[in-house]
Amino acid sequence: MGDIVAERVTGILRDRRLVVLLTVQFLAGLAAAPVLALLPIYVDEQLALGQDFTANARTIWLLFMGIFALAGGALSDVAGRKVTIMIGLIGSMAGALVFVLDSPVMIGLAIPILLGAAEGLYVTSSQAYLVEASPRNRLALMTGLWFSGLTAGNAVGGLAGGAVAEWAGFPALALYVAIATGVVALIALVALPSLERSSEIDPPGFRVAIAGYGHLLRQKSVQLLVAMQILRTFFWGGFPIIGPVLIDALSGSKFVVGAFVAATTGIGLASMLIVGWHSDRYGRKMPVLASLAGTAIGAALIGVFLGNIVGLFLAGAAAAAFAWALSGQMTPLAKELTGPGESGRAMGLVNGAWSLSAVGGAQIGGRMVSTHASEAFFIFAGLALVALACGFMLFRRIEMGKRATHGIGAA
Numbered sequence: 106m107g108d109i110v111a112e113r114v115t116g117i118l119r120d121r122r123l124v125v126l127l128t129v130q131f132l133a134g135l136a137a138a139p140v141l142a143l144l145p146i147y148v149d150e151q152l153a154l155g156q157d158f159t160a161n162a163r164t165i166w167l168l169f170m171g172i173f174a175l176a177g178g179a180l181s182d183v184a185g186r187k188v189t190i191m192i193g194l195i196g197s198m199a200g201a202l203v204f205v206l207d208s209p210v211m212i213g214l215a216i217p218i219l220l221g222a223a224e225g226l227y228v229t230s231s232q233a234y235l236v237e238a239s240p241r242n243r244l245a246l247m248t249g250l251w252f253s254g255l256t257a258g259n260a261v262g263g264l265a266g267g268a269v270a271e272w273a274g275f276p277a278l279a280l281y282v283a284i285a286t287g288v289v290a291l292i293a294l295v296a297l298p299s300l301e302r303s304s305e306i307d308p309p310g311f312r313v314a315i316a317g318y319g320h321l322l323r324q325k326s327v328q329l330l331v332a333m334q335i336l337r338t339f340f341w342g343g344f345p346i347i348g349p350v351l352i353d354a355l356s357g358s359k360f361v362v363g364a365f366v367a368a369t370t371g372i373g374l375a376s377m378l379i380v381g382w383h384s385d386r387y388g389r390k391m392p393v394l395a396s397l398a399g400t401a402i403g404a405a406l407i408g409v410f411l412g413n414i415v416g417l418f419l420a421g422a423a424a425a426a427f428a429w430a431l432s433g434q435m436t437p438l439a440k441e442l443t444g445p446g447e448s449g450r451a452m453g454l455v456n457g458a459w460s461l462s463a464v465g466g467a468q469i470g471g472r473m474v475s476t477h478a479s480e481a482f483f484i485f486a487g488l489a490l491v492a493l494a495c496g497f498m499l500f501r502r503i504e505m506g507k508r509a510t511h512g513i514g515a516a
Contacts, residue, residue, distance in 0.1 A: 122238040123247065125297045127254045129289060130231065133194065134258020136285035139266025139278055140200035140220070147204055147212075147275060154209065160471060162217045164464055169221030170228075171460030177229035178453020179314035182446060186234035187299045189449075193227025194290040196220075201283035204275040229456050233449040236440045237300050244437040245381035245389075252433065253374050317450055326442050326506075327454070329499040334435060334458040336492035337397060340404050340485035341428050342466020347474045347481060348407075348421050355414040365418060372422050373429030380430040384437070390500045393434045397496050399427030401489035408482035435459075442503075 145159045152158070181189040199219040206212055232251070239247040262285075270278045321327045352365045384392040403424025410416030439451040466485070473481040 120238065122298050122300070123235075125293075126231065126234055126238065127250060129190075129293045129297060130251055130254035131258040132285070132289040132292065133197070133227065134255040135262035135265065136258075136282060136289050137197055137200060137224075138259040138262030139270070139282055140203055142263040143266055143270055143278065144203060144212075146270070151207060151275065152209060152212065158209070158213055160467075162213045164467065165214060166217040166221040166224075167460050167464045167467070169218050170225040171221075171457045171464075173222040173225030174229045174456035174460060175225075175318065175450075175453045176222075176315075177226035178233065178450040178456075179311060179317070180226065181230040181233045181449035181452075182317075183311050183314050185299060186230050186237065186449070187293070187297055189226055189230035190234065190293055190297070191290060193223045193225075193230060194286065194293060196223030197227065198283055198286045198290075199223065200286065201279040204270075204279035204282070225456065225460070229449065229452045232436055232452040232456070234300065236436065236448045236452065242385050244440065245384045245433055246378065247381075248436045249374070249378040249381040249433045252377060252429075256370060256374060314450065317447065318454070321443060321447065321450060321454065324442070326499060326502050329495045329502070330435075330438060330442060331454055331458050333397070333492045333495040333499065334455050335462040336488045336495065337400055337428070337431060338459050338462035339466040339469065339488045340400055340424070340482075341432075342463035343470025343481060343485060344404075344407075344421070344424070344428075344466075346467055346470040347478055348417075350474050351411060351417060351478060352414065352421075355412070355417065361414075365421065368418070368422050369425035373425045376426040376430040377433040381433045384434060389434055389438055389441075390503075393431065393438070394493065394496050394500070396427045396431035396434065397489060397493040400424060400431060401486045401493060403427055404482045404486035404489060408479040408486065411479050411482075 141163075144162070148154050148159050148162075177189055177193065180192075196219060199216055203212055203216055206216075232248075235247060235251050236244065266278055266281065269281045322331070348369070349362045349366060353362045356362070380392045380396065403420055403426075406420035407417060407424060410420050435455045436452070439455045440448060443451040469481050469484060
């Protein structure tokens with residue numbers, strides 16, 4: 106199967122649009138990673154404020170990412186994918202200001218709003234570009250590569266940013282973020298091809314595009330997709346907060362915490378690529394439903410094994426694998442449930458739902474980690490089970506629609 110996946114990836118990467126998009130994705134992750142990774146350190150050392158401040162700033166960031174994911178979906182359908190990608194990348198340069206300002210209002214409110222807005226615009230339009238440029242029977246695998254590029258960029262960027270801050274200080278880190286983000290924007294401007302619009306579809310005005318969300322949300326299938334995305338994301342909103350804290354408490358070792366984060370990330374990316382290949386070839390139903398069930402079971406097992414480091418490590422890795430695999434399925438599902446010219450808004454819906462639900466999961470995790478951690482994971486498991494029920498109903502509607510279409514064609 107590895108040879109087949111490699112062959113498909115090689116075929117996809119002959120397309121210049123996809124090569125440049127993945128390159129931009131990697132470099133964007135490299136440029137942005139130091140802001141999120143080192144913000145808590147800057148808040149502690151330079152502002153002498155507690156990590157509640159950082160958590161609140163991140164919450165604002167995610168909220169505005171969700172809001173502007175919706176705006177970015179509409180804008181990319183109106184103005185084009187590349188234009189919206191450029192706006193998002195240019196806006197991300199505001200991250201450099203974090204490391205040269207000492208105003209709590211700017212760092213805790215204004216900058217997170219700007220960064221959330223920029224990230225919402227960039228991520229949604231980049232995914233919409235991916236949807237339009239990818240062959241339909243390769244979209245889940247391509248989504249896995251898209252996520253892999255961002256994750257790899259974040260890993261390299263976190264190391265580079267940490268080295269710059271350690272050896273040259275925070276002002277130099279600000280310069281690194283500004284230059285790196287500017288270079289990414291320039292590469293996107295020069296090298297990323299604009300996508301040709303279908304001559305049969307006229308781009309809507311922005312107000313019409315925003316109103317189009319109402320049309321999408323009146324469709325039962327889209328309602329079920331959004332509900333599924335919201336309910337299953339609570340787990341992933343809380344797990345990255347609670348998981349490392351629990352591993353640290355049990356092991357007393359920062360190395361073990363790092364190994365846990367690396368293992369869950371690596372296993373998650375591998376599962377996204379493998380499951381993506383499978384769903385492109387054999388269909389979305391079983392991968393999606395199995396991933397939802399696995400997320401629910403994994404979350405429950407984490408709650409059971411909180412006092413056992415081996416059990417917690419294994420259950421966390423398994424749950425992460427299912428959660429990542431499911432993330433790779435949401436983009437192709439959203440594309441398949443919406444019509445021509447709506448790809449941007451389809452991505453806006455799934456990204457907006459993810460961001461807002463991640464805030465809810467982070468709040469549950471942050472508030473319950475020290476006193477009711479087990480209960481938090483049982484809550485996440487219950488929500489994932491409801492998401493699984495939504496998944497069953499969604500695929501039932503899809504299959505009924507296919508049977509009705511075939512019946513009409515036969516008649």
